[in-house]
Amino acid sequence: MASSRPFAFKVSMAAAAIGIALLSATALRAAEPKQGGSLSISLESDLPTLDPLGFASFNDREAGLILYDTLLDIDPKGNVVPNIAEKIEASPDVMSFKLTLRSGVTFSDGTAYDAAAVVKNFQRIMDPKNRCRCVSDLSTIDKIEATGPLEVSIKMKTPSAHFPATLADVAGMVVSPTAVEKYGADFGNHGVGAGPFKLKEWQRGAQVVFDRNPTYWRKPAHLDEVVLRPMPDEQTRYASLKAGNLDIVMNAAARDVLDAQQQKRFQVLNPGSLATNFVQINMGAPDVSDIRVRQALAYSLDRVAYNKAINRGLYKIANTPFGTGLFPHEQVDGYPSYDLAKAKKLVQDYGKPIKIKLSINAAPVSTLAAQALQQMWKKAGIETEIIPLEQVQLVRAAATRDYQVMLYRWAGGADPDKNVHQFFHSKGTVNRVNFNNPEMDKLLDAGRATTDQAERLKIYRQVNNLLAKELPYLFLTYFDNISLVNPAVKGLTPIPDGLLRLHSVWKDK
Template sequence: MQIAKRSSPAPRGLAGVAAGLTMATALLFGSGVAAQPRPAATPKPGGTLTIGTEADPSSLDPLRIGSYVERQFAIVVYDTLFDVDVQGRIVPSLATGYQVSPDGRKYTLSLREGVKFHDGTPFNAEAVVFNLDRVRDPANTCRCLGNVAAIESVKATGPYKVEIQLKTAYASFPAILTDAPAMMASPTAVRADPKGYGNAPVGTGPFKLVEWTKGSRFIAEKNPHYWKGGQPYLDRVVLRGLQNSETREATMQSGALDVLTQPPPKFAAAVRKDKRFAYIDPTGFGSMFVAFNLQNEALKDVRVRMAIAHATQRELLVKAIYHGLPKVATTPFGYGLPGLSQVKDYPEYNLAKAKALLAEYGKPVSVSILADNQPVALMTIQALQQMWQKAGIKVELKLVDQARLVQNMLSHEFDAALFRWSGRPDPDLNVYGFFHSSTASRKVSSNYGQYASAEMDRLLDAGRQELDPAKRAVIYNDVSRLLARDVPYVFLSYIAAPIIATHKVRGIDPVPDSLVRVASVWKEQ
């Protein structure tokens, strides 16, 4: 379905895509995801779906949404302007399509008519302008600010038409409209309680929030006026944030959960062979890594960061702790973004080289590693501690809950941190906000380590403005090589985020972001 139009010819996509700038060819796309291993059947209405997650969000205001768990909760109540399908392509949602100007700077969105927010507020062009202006206002400190800063203006040109003018061409802009900046919140609800809105989100989504006991249960009931004909099938969705991994496993095994997201690796490896459950394995967009804070006196020296990279046995970590489920990473771009190359000379394990670099640095090195308080994270940083100490680095371990980890990362309160980015369907969204110098000086930003490089800026700016996917691939391969040279992160593995479900659960699509889109899910009764 072609939902984008362009007045001049567009270049050919990376994966042999037909010419013409459709939503898909604006991206590096395709995923080769694993299909759900059950035959199709006629959806049956009714029932409650209970989903277990590894944490409970602190807020569901789109301004504060970024992590996997936050997005999983959010898509129960929100729709975005566009969505992602199982091939990693962008598809219509609240917006039915767009037109883009020949210079790539003006997008005109066509909106779906007849949609209402849960509180009865009409969804229309004014609502879209309200939401996009809100997320791009620096005073609101949206976590997405680096991705929406390129917006120059947003205006309604009709009841269901929105014109977005960009400061420069922005090849990844359609992908941004699938993410948190384009989660449409009710203007009425936001205006009524701007500070408390994140505790009582109101969207147009398939379910509407009826009860949220933080740290316990998030209960949402069917939106009877949902715009997707016949959906949702379920009467109710319950999300449970279970921070303790053993509790998550036991709860799933007991039958109290229908779906478990982000299962611990050991459990996932066992369940993969367990016929009692369905194992759904999307191909991910992102990566797991150790991020360095370059304001740390030792870590600002690239020799120290490179020494740590050489002291890290990444293959051993993946095999011993993650049971070989993910693949060792050399870039920030997961296999859900094909067409990009691995870095052939990524810093390999070489303890002698690590010691030589530290000797050249000539000062004692002491760092702390921050991680969330999950057993697998603790095992990972304990292993890193042992590896780095063999090179002569003194290492302290710090554990916090996931919400605090995210906040510490955003406010740059760490030395080194074990973190993951689930990734997005365009390479720009895996790197720009994290490594462009324009985000380095902000008190709160996703440039966690405050990395700044003029060479990186040139590449990232070029990647955003280049509309030819083949040329973009060259640029992002150069980004990967520069990251391997400067090592603001040590990439450990690509994302492996399987979804485990009972066999009563049907309709989970293996989208590469691993989010369960509950509108299409149903249960055998």
């Protein structure tokens, strides 16, 4: 690895997106932190597992940060930065990498967090029988080995510019090998990592309680505990915050954000966006397998009216899978705009009745959104049946392609690759839309083959153009991960992925 160099990867975060944040990191750190207390955070649904192998949603990833932390992290400007791995070096051709771990880090069960543990974790993720949803991120790895007690060397099969950013996400959440051996298939109910907190209690459907990890590698957290509470109903979440029964509402409803801004009672944390809300289409399903039907669905969507009705106009209309914090944002030519006459003509040309089954999260706001879509499509002559599912069921249906059309979102990753490769490559492990296009495969592989941002921008613009042509997604709005926060909560820093880093958070009692 003598030719390797420090890897610097930056997501260009728009200044305006950072400027939206009403929560100033500088102001939050001004007071002296106080020790103790419990922090209560709402989730949109219960967790399916505490094992990163099964993480798929925004909620899962938040729990993962609490329990495991990550090898690398993202800073407020979108840079991938050191974390438990104090350094990552890349060869000029991004065909090999070297991780250097911090000395003295342990998992909460006392197991050493060393190179051997990291190698075992990668092997576990990459084992096909474990079916990790993040395995697509690591599909280019050829060989991984411990080349020193705290040094991990990785050789790639193909160039992998995306790789460092994956280590700031689920693939960088390393589990205790001792705990995996101890619990086996039941590890998902225990979840032992090296994060700032460790599992105390999990009452399914009610709450997950985490205690401070006294051996956390930075220094023990200020808080005594963190409680995650699944609350599918948005009104209940905001009411609980106002009543003092919650400290943080993540992914707050637009009406609640606007109310909080007006009342100035709560802190509004808006770190910007890495991705989108969209309608995803199973291209192998009846009717929607025909491009004319997908085009009709797209042209009949008045997304400006939709955004006003569902989001009070708060969010930005999306035309790409890349949020405001990613450099290919809005780099697209010819995404379909609202044209009802054209939609009706496409339906007429198709020549058969079109009946859509739209799967959604059972939450009230999703029902309203689905009804808005239903009404718009009906104007074009398309009938829609709304199928509400609990969040865990929805994610499962998406993963197994057991749907026709689905209202969905993706919170995004720190590299553009995270928003497209795993979803649209023919071999992508979460290719939920049955997308199989050799031109797309070639583009996505090319995006991983260079670190030159100008070249990558050209590539991802072509990706955007192909998505606009084939329409596996109907983009709605960019996904802003806005949290509403009790003013007593201090020490939060806005990070573009919207996830909360709680190691430095404290409460002013």
